[in-house]
Amino acid sequence: MKKYYVNCVIYGSEDTAFATEGNRIVSTGKTDDILAGVTPLQEVVDLNGMFVVPGFIDSHMHLLELGHYLFNADLSGCRSNEDIRKELNAFCTRNPDAEWIIGRGYHEDTFTDHSVPDRQFLDSVSADKPAAITRACGHVMTVNTKALEAAGISGDLELDGGRVTWSTGLVEENAIHLIHDAQPKHTPEMLMKYIETGSSYCNAKGITVAGSDDFLSVAKDSRLVQDVFEKMAYQGRMTVRVNEQCEFEDIKTFARFLDDGYTMDVGNDYFRIGPLKLITDGSLGARTAAMSKPYHDDPKTSGYMSMSDEDIEMFVKLANRFNMGTICHAIGDDAVQRVLDVFKDNVLPGNPLHHGLVHCQIMTRSQIDQVLRQKLSCYIQSQFIDYDASILEARAGKLLAKTSYPFRTLFEGTLTSNGSDGPVEMPDPLFGIQMAVTRKSVNHDASMIQDECMTVEQAIDSFTVCGAKQLFMEDRLGQIKEGYLADFAVIDQDIRKMDPEKISTAKIVMTVMDGEEVYAG
Template identity: 55%
Template sequence: MKTAMIHCRMHGRNEDVIIYEDQYITHVGNEADLHDEISDCDEIIDLRGMFVSPGFVDSHMHLLELGFYLSSVQLDGCTSVEDIQQACRKGLNTLDEGDWLLGRGYNEDRFIDGSKPDKTALDAISTDVPIALTRACGHVMTVNSKVLEIAGITEDFEMEGGRIIYETGRVEENAINLIHGLQKEPDVEKLQSFILKGQEYVNACGITTVGSDDFISVTHDYRGPLDAYEKLSYQGRLTVRVNQQCEFADDQAFASFLDDGYTFDVGNDFFRIGPLKLILDGSLGARTAAMNHSYQDDSTTKGTMCMDKQDMERDVMLANRFNMPTIAHCIGDRAVDEWLDVLQDHICPGNPLHHGIVHCQILREDQIRKIIDLNLSCYYQSIFVDYDASIVSERVGSQLAETSYPFHTLYEGTLCSNGSDAPVEMPDVMKGLECAVTRKSLSFPGKAMNPKECLSVEEAMATYTINGARQLFMEDRIGAIKEGYYADFAVLDQNPYEVETDQLHTVRVMMTVMDGRMVYTR
C-alpha cells in the first residue's frame, strides 16, 4: 500500500508531501517534484495545511495498567470521599461473585472538603466485597475491612519498604504487592484486553512508541504480561511500539527471566525487552518519596526507601552481566543519593548502555551535576508540573524546590526524554509540552515554577520524539520524518511552534499513523 500525505506542514522545512509505502517512508519533498510518485499512490490524504510530527514517544508509562485503569472504577474526578463512595457503589453493580472492587486515581489534595478516604469510608460501601482503591500516584492504596481480613491483618503491619496501617486501611509501597498477591491474577486474554484498551488511548494522543513498565503492575507474575504482549505482537495487533521496562516481584523472578533467554533487546520493533526497572522509593504527593530530611508539611516522615543499596548493587551487577541497562524510579533526594552511589561504581565511561534515572524530580545542585557527569539517561515527566507545582514547596521547602524538576539543565547536559507515567497522569502530550515550556500548572493557576528550567518548544518536542527514540536505541528508524524510517506520524490541527505557549494544550491530534497504518482518526 502506497500512500501520500499532501499539503502538510512540518517543522523547519519547506516540503509539503510525505509518501510512505507499507511501513516505510519513501519520499519527503514538494508536490511539484513528486507529482509522478503521488500519481502512483494507492491513497492520497489531503491534510489541508495540518502539521505533521514524528509519532510521539512516551518514554515511561504503564500501558497495561492504563488499560486496567480505564476498565476499573475511575476516581480521578472525585473531589470528596462522598464522590468516591458514589463511584464505588456504581461499580458494585458490575461485579461477578467473588470479584474485588478495584479503583484508581483519587488524590486527596484535590478534595474540596479536606476529607481523606479510609477503611471506615470504604466499609460504608461494603463489608462483604473486598475493596482496594489506589491513589493516583500508585504508591498508596486504601482498603476496607474485608481486604484486611483476607490478608490476616489485625494490627499495624510493617515490612521492608512498606507498611499497612490497620486503623485507616492505608497500604504503602511494597505492602501493596502483598494486597495484589491476594487477588486472582487476570488471565492472558484479560491482560490482552487491557493492553488493547491502553494502546487505543495512547494512539489518540499521537503516541506511537512507549517505554512501558508492565510486568507486575496488575499481576505478581511477569509471565502473564510477557505472554500477552508476545501474542499480540505475533498476531499483528499492536498499534504502538512497546519497549518493556522490566520490573520484577523479586530476584528469583529476574533470574528466571534471564534463564529463559530473555535480556535487553530481545524481540522486535513492536515488542522488545528494554532495561531492568527498579523502584527505590515512593511519591511526592503521598509523602513516601525518600528524603534526607523530614517533609516540610509533615515532620513525622522522611518517606520510604523500597530497596537497600546492597540489593540495588546486586541487581545492577547481574543486569550488567547480560548487557542490560538498569533504570530506577527515585523521586526523593535520599533515593537519588543512593542510586548515584551505586551507579558510579557500576557503569562504563560515557554510559553506553543508558543506565538511567526515572522521574528526576527532587534534586539538589550537586546531584544534578553528578547525573550530568555520569551521562545518565533521564526519563522525566513534564506533565507532573501540572499537580506538583502546587505542592512541591510546601512538601520539601522553597530552597530544595528551587533546584527540583531541572528539565532544561538536564536537557543541556545529558540525554533526556519525556513521558507521562500513565496512569499516574494521562498521556496527553500537548499538556506535557505546555508544562515543559511554561512550567505552570494547568489545573492550579499560579506563577511559573523555577522558570529558568523552561524548555523551548523545539527542545520539548525533541524530548517527545528523537530523544525518546535515542533513549530506546531506535533513533535510526523512529523519532524523525526521514526516508527509510518507519511511517510513524502524529497529525495535529495546529502548528505547535506557532501557537501561544499557554495554549499548547488546545492543539488536537487529528490522525495517528503507526507502521504505515492509520491507527487513530478524530
C-alpha cells in the same frame, strides 16, 4: 500500496508531503513534486496545512496499569452517589460478561449532595453481581453484599491493620486484600484487553511508542506479563510499540530471565526488552521519597529507601554482565545520591548502555553535575510540574527547590526523554510539552523556576527524537524521514506558533503507527 500525505507542515523538515508504503515512509518532498508521482488508484490524504510530528514516544509509563485503570469504572469525576451509579451502569454495559463490577477514584468529600456510598447503595446498583469501589486514596473500599459473601465475610471483622464494617460495607487497609483475593484472577485474555485499552488511550494522544514498566503491575507476575506482550506482538495486536522496563520480583527471578536468554534489545519493534528497572524510593506527594534532610513541611519524616544500597548494586552489576542498562526510580535527593554512588563505579565512559534516572525531581547542583559528567540517561515527566509546582517548595524548602526538576539543564547536557508515568498522570504529550515550556501549573496557582523552561522545539524533541535515542531506535523512529517506520501524529495546528500556555488545546487529528491509522479524531 503507496499512500500519499500532502499539504502539511512537517516537524523537522522543509518538505510538505510524504508517502508511505507498508510500514515505512518511502519518500518526502514538496507537495507538487510528490503529487506528480501519484497514479489514479493511489490514495492521497490532503492534510490542509496541518502539523505532522513523529509519533510521540512516552519514555516512561505503565501501559498495562493504565489500561487496567481505564478498563474499570473511573469514578474520579463523580460528585454524588448517582454519578457513581451512572459510571457503574456504563461499566456493566461495556462489559456485560464481567463477573465483578469494579470502580476506583471516588472522593466523597467532594460530593455536592453529601451522599456517601455504602453497602445498601451498591446493592441497589447490583444485587446479583459483586461490586467493589475503591476510594481515590486507595486505602478504603466500599463493597456490596454479594462482594462480602464472595470474600466469605458474614459480619464485622477486625484483622491486623484492617477492618470490615458489615453495616456500611466499608473495607479498610489490609482487609482490602480479602476482597482482591475473592476477585477473578487476571487471565492472559484480560491482561491483553487492558493493554489494548491503554494503547487506544495513548494513540488518541498521538503516542506510538512507550517505555513501559509492566512486569509487576496488575498481575504481579513478570513471566506471565512478558508472555502476554510477546503473544500480542506476534499476533500483530500492538498499536503502541513497547520497550519494556523490566522489574522483577527478586534477583533470582531476574537471574532466571537472563538465563533464558533475555536481555536488553531482545524482541522486535512491537515488544522489545528494555533496561532493568529498579524502584528505590517513594513519591514527593506522599512524602515517601527519600530525602537527605527531613521534609520542610513535616520534619518528623525524611521518607525512606525501598531498596538497600547493596541490593541496588547487586542488580546493577548482574545487569551489566549481560549488557543490560539499569534505570532507577529515584525521586528524593537521598535516593538520587545512593543511585549515583552505585553508578559512579558501574557505568562505562560515555554510558553506552543508557544507565539512567527516572523522574529527576529533587536534585542538588553536585548531583546534576555528576549526571552530566557521566552522561547518565534522564527520563523526565514534565506533566508532573502541574501538581508538583504547588508542593515543591513546601516539601523540599526554597533552596533545594531551586535546583530541582532541572529539565532544561538535563536536556541540554545529556540524553533526556520525556513521558507521563501514566496512569500516575494520564499520558498527554501536548500537555507535557506545554508544562516543559511554561513550567506553569494549569490546575493550581503555582509555577517552577523559569530558567529551566525548555523551548517548544526541545520539548517536542524530548517526546520524539530523544525518546527514540533513549530506546536505541533512532535509526528508524523519532523523525519523519525516508526509510523510517511510518509512525506519526497529525495535529490541527503548528504548536510552535501557538501561545505556549495553550499548546495543550491543540487537537490530535490522526495517529498512524506502522503505516496503519490507529486513531482518527
